[in-house]
Amino acid sequence: MMFLFTWGIVISKMAKELESILKSIGNFGKDFDVFRCRVGDTDFMELIERLGVMLSSRMEFENQNYLDRLKEIDDDKSMNDERKRCNKELSERFYRIISLTSNINYPPTLGYQLEKFLEENHSNGKNHMLGLPFQIADPHVHVYPTMVELLKNSKDPVTIVRFDAHHDCHEKKKKKVSSGSYMSHILFSSIRNKINRVITASGERISSGLFEDLRDREEEEKFGKNCKVLRFNDIAHYLINILDLPVIEEPSILDIDIDGCEYAWGEARYGGHCLARPSLSCLEYDNHENVIVHPEIAARILRDRVKNPEMIFVALERVYRNRLFWLKEEFDFLETLGK
Numbered sequence: 233m234m235f236l237f238t239w240g241i242v243i244s245k246m247a248k249e250l251e252s253i254l255k256s257i258g259n260f261g262k263d264f265d266v267f268r269c270r271v272g273d274t275d276f277m278e279l280i281e282r283l284g285v286m287l288s289s290r291m292e293f294e295n296q297n298y299l300d301r302l303k304e305i306d307d308d309k310s311m312n313d314e315r316k317r318c319n320k321e322l323s324e325r326f327y328r329i330i331s332l333t334s335n336i337n338y339p340p341t342l343g344y345q346l347e348k349f350l351e352e353n354h355s356n357g358k359n360h361m362l363g364l365p366f367q368i369a370d371p372h373v374h375v376y377p378t379m380v381e382l383l384k385n386s387k388d389p390v391t392i393v394r395f396d397a398h399h400d401c402h403e404k405k406k407k408k409v410s411s412g413s414y415m416s417h418i419l420f421s422s423i424r425n426k427i428n429r430v431i432t433a434s435g436e437r438i439s440s441g442l443f444e445d446l447r448d449r450e451e452e453e454k455f456g457k458n459c460k461v462l463r464f465n466d467i468a469h470y471l472i473n474i475l476d477l478p479v480i481e482e483p484s485i486l487d488i489d490i491d492g493c494e495y496a497w498g499e500a501r502y503g504g505h506c507l508a509r510p511s512l513s514c515l516e517y518d519n520h521e522n523v524i525v526h527p528e529i530a531a532r533i534l535r536d537r538v539k540n541p542e543m544i545f546v547a548l549e550r551v552y553r554n555r556l557f558w559l560k561e562e563f564d565f566l567e568t569l570g571k
């Protein structure tokens with residue numbers, strides 16, 4: 233009886249964390265939940281199943297969000313009536329775009345991209361991700377404490393393989409650890425000697441304009457033309473297109489941000505962002521432009537080319553992503569990862 237009772241608590245706690253992550257509308261440094269399991273286990277399958285249900289009834293999630301937002305505005309004592317009215321009007325316009333595009337799919341170009349990729353890349357049959365410790369949360373900063381522990385306890389240096397539209401580094405360590413700076417915190421701390429190299433791959437070549445002084449052009453030439461190499465505290469950080477990710481044999485930690493599927497310049501906004509346009513065809517066409525790599529391709533590449541992964545972190549980072557594709561990208565990426 234005691235066992236069943238405890239098990240019940242474990243189940244409901246897990247369900248609560250999972251629920252809160254999946255229903256997140258983006259997080260700006262508030263409290264957040266973290267969900268842990270292993271790739272392919274029953275908890276992982278539950279995550280995929282719930283995402284699938286949410287995806288197929290996406291408007292239920294969006295309707296609830298809209299009603300919650302209206303109530304939030306009503307209850308907010310810091311807003312005067314005029315601001316409340318403006319905020320409600322904005323929420324209504326946002327909701328109208330979401331409703332109009334309730335059936336939006338990826339752009340056709342992504343379909344061709346996937347078809348071509350599957351034709352040219354045959355999986356070797358082994359999914360290197362299965363059974364790996366897995367941790368997911370909305371904001372990317374959830375990686376920080378666990379990654380620090382992992383590195384501290386690691387006997388040999390490991391490589392950090394990231395899929396992210398941003399490299400999350402600064403030239404120096406900033407005072408506060410945030411989703412946008414946690415990598416530099418790691419690279420400028422004493423555990424940096426446990427890091428072999430860092431690779432950040434994404435759907436585009438990440439702009440490194442801000443860090444011209446840190447570029448290692450010799451290493452770039454050795455690595456190939458589709459790559460930029462920056463040195464943060466003398467650790468090489470490779471920025472490449474996910475399609476060009478080489479086979480990585482050394483022990484690695486995978487650090488995924490679903491926003492790697494999209495352009496890096498999307499506006500960071502609570503509730504995500506999307507483009508408003510006067511007609512449905514413009515709405516679809518212009519928002520399509522945000523998604524640049526099929527999540528299934530990204531997941532397949534990581535699954536097949538990272539040969540010795542030790543752990544996998546996933547961040548939804550919904551504040552940086554196009555609202556219209558939140559659930560679809562997450563479902564396609566995670567489902568492929570566990571297949």
Ligand SMILES: [Mn+2]
Pocket residue numbers: 396397398489491492549552
């Ligand atoms: Mn990112």
